[in-house]
Amino acid sequence: MHIKSIKELELSGSSVFIRCDFNVPMDEFGNITDDRRIRSALQTIRYCLDHDCKIVLASHLGRPKGYDEKYSLKPVAKRLHTLLKQDIIMAKDVIGEDAKKKYENLKNGEILLLENLRFEKGETKNDPEFAKELSKFGEFYINDAFGVSHRAHASVEAITHYYDQDHKGAGFLLLKEIQFFHHLLKRPTRPFVAVVGGSKVSSKLKALINLLPKVDKMLIGGGMAFTFLKALGEEVGNSIVEDDLIQDALNIIDEAKKLGVKLYLPVDFVVSQTFSEDTPIKYVTYKEIPKGWMGLDIGPATVRLFREALNDAQTILWNGPMGVYEMDKFARGSFQLSHFIAQSYATKVIGGGDTADLVQRAGDDEEMTFISTGGGASLELIEGKTLPGVAALIVENGD
The missing domain is CATH 3.40.50.1260 (Phosphoglycerate kinase, N-terminal domain)
Structure with a gap:
């Protein structure tokens, strides 16, 4: 079994869609109380920045039933801005007009964060049509969301059918998690x-x-x-x-x-x-x-x-x-x-x-x-x- 690593892909100067896990705990005022999951994604994001990529980040947060401001990823964009020391362009939707327009205008070295994937019903239903729309946000697909990899959701499973094996792979966090547990249970x-x-x-x-x-x-x-x-x-x-x-x-x-x-x-x-x-x-x-x-x-x-x-x-x-x-x-x-x-x-x-x-x-x-x-x-x-x-x-x- 060989899982293709991000390092094996020819990413330089291209656009990359990264499925992250930014499902972080928040207090009643919308403040992030533990940002470990955001910090864990930085290595993969920085690797793509070093390769002069246009980067689109996507994640879910909580279990919203449709659009709900309480579950917006805006606090995540703020924290990413602090950690990466660069602007994060925040989309107002997932696959709507705003996200598409911002993606069209995205330059190399810039980061676009889509709104909460679960604002769209197609995400948890593993809907191929929704996945197809998501796949338009990057020539390469990287899964770095170990926390949701046990779920057959559109941004985790269905989307991979729109990329050949030279254009999809695992981010550093996902690989680290799998290797750690594999080693733990085998040796x-x-x-x-x-x-x-x-x-x-x-x-x-x-x-x-x-x-x-x-x-x-x-x-x-x-x-x-x-x-x-x-x-x-x-x-x-x-x-x-x-x-x-x-x-x-x-x-x-x-x-x-x-x-x-x-x-x-x-x-x-x-x-x-x-x-x-x-x-x-x-x-x-x-x-x-x-x-x-x-x-x-x-x-x-x-x-x-x-x-x-x-x-x-x-x-x-x-x-x-x-x-x-x-x-x-x-x-x-x-x-x-x-x-x-x-x-x-x-x-x-x-x-x-x-x-x-x-x-x-x-x-x-x-x-x-x-x-x-x-x-x-x-x-x-x-x-x-x-x-x-x-x-x-x-x-x-x-x-």
Whole structure:
């Protein structure tokens, strides 16, 4: 399998359409609170600038239903202007008159940013007609949006059919993400430990099954731990449980035993009766969760147990928080684990989404080896899937 890199294309002096992932978090005033995804795209953009290209950038933001000023990419244009120290021409639409006119007048070395792709229905429907219109914004197509490459959307999949293999390729960020996960799953330095959390087993089931034969230890926390504990016959109170996956949880426990993989589950929890900031909490062992109470974070004994398990790790893959970290009361377990992983000498890979947000809130993002820009996309790579946006860039006669 060979994915064509931007470096293999003859870009000089031409026009380039770059699909970026500028789906950044914003506060209620429209200020960007974390610009990691924008900064991650700079290497590809600068490479095209160095090759004297006309550059058209495209991205989605949020999940708007048609045009909605709240989801405009104007704040992204401002941040790009600050980071690149050059003017960004902002289109008022995606494939409308304004975008077309601005593209016609675009000069080499200039950058045009289209409005939010999801203002157009055709984007999420993978509409070939919409994709065809987008393809008119560049002689070359570059996908650098790892965070959406697991989605067969018009700007990710359908558009690639309008370019031959000499005119489409992957940007630096996309290649880095794929190579990192490929190396991680094929040739990890051992011991290799996976830390898996989040609320539901269902969203991580395939990833757990695919990871088991590859890891030496697996640590399971977050809401998904209660499905495993219930499968083992424990009382979990009102904690989140997916009853239809209890058999799957037992199968994973059995498979881990067969493979000699050490599986760790939490031994204590922070529990409360309601999910709110001012609710009373208790610290209890997994044997003592009271009826009517729910576990919302791992307890101090579990933090110690998980730290012991991670002590000799040479590679750590972390996907999913240990509790409801957005609320201070239930963030401690996740934060303490984050601090410990950050201090480890292991290769530390953070699987995008909530986990990336969590390590940033904990102030540990600079210490991690690699933080993926895509939660869902990194999960699908861990599941062993080929992403639609990546499949479209594979060169048949490559090595």
